């Protein structure tokens with residue numbers, strides 16, 4: 001089963017083909033709209049061929065284009081954790097759960113990262129916050145999931161399971177394909193390795209829970225990890241790095 005990456009400013013989205021149709025994993029920042037449309041065109045896929053969007057979690061760099069894409073094709077059904085519904089309606093990243101940075105070095109680097117993001121999005125450099133996104137209101141046709149869900153059980157012709165992989169946010173889910181490919185959203189990442197991220201994403205709500213999610217991904221038979229940030233990598237990296245970042249090194253409250 002081929003996975004087609006759509007690389008946006010900071011987010012990797014993915015297309016998975018099922019027959020004539022495509023499943024889109026995640027969207028991007030609102031400001032990525034033109035880029036997203038171009039990437040889709042480059043992949044030779046039209047909006048009318050997308051049957052579902054699976055949203056790995058509600059964050060601005062994943063949910064920013066939901067309204068745009070479902071406006072192009074209102075038949076698209078959005079699949080998400082049942083806990084994403086209210087968070088999406090708010091239109092901003094959840095700040096009601098504790099949020100920590102992975103370590104002190106990263107905290108310092110975050111300012112640099114923000115600078116890099118700003119450069120990437122330089123035409124919108126005056127846009128202060130990237131923690132907001134256009135609110136999305138779940139429609140009747142959308143699919144809210146809880147617990148482990150086989151794709152066939154929600155009418156998607158894919159061999160795989162959606163599992164809850166909490167720790168980054170309370171609504172994080174992972175797409176586990178039976179072939180061993182795991183599309184994890186921010187449940188793991190491959191960025192800023194030099195700064196000691198060790199395959200963790202920068203901001204976490206619960207580090208222990210985050211590593212428990214890695215174990216679930218590994219137990220589910222993952223062979224290759226496709227994160228939303230950074231290049232794909234072999235699942236053995238999770239085995240090697242699980243527990244490597246320590247809670248006591250985390251700095252609370254990321255900007």
Ligand SMILES: [Zn+2]
Nearest residue numbers: 057059168186
């Ligand atoms: Zn996120």
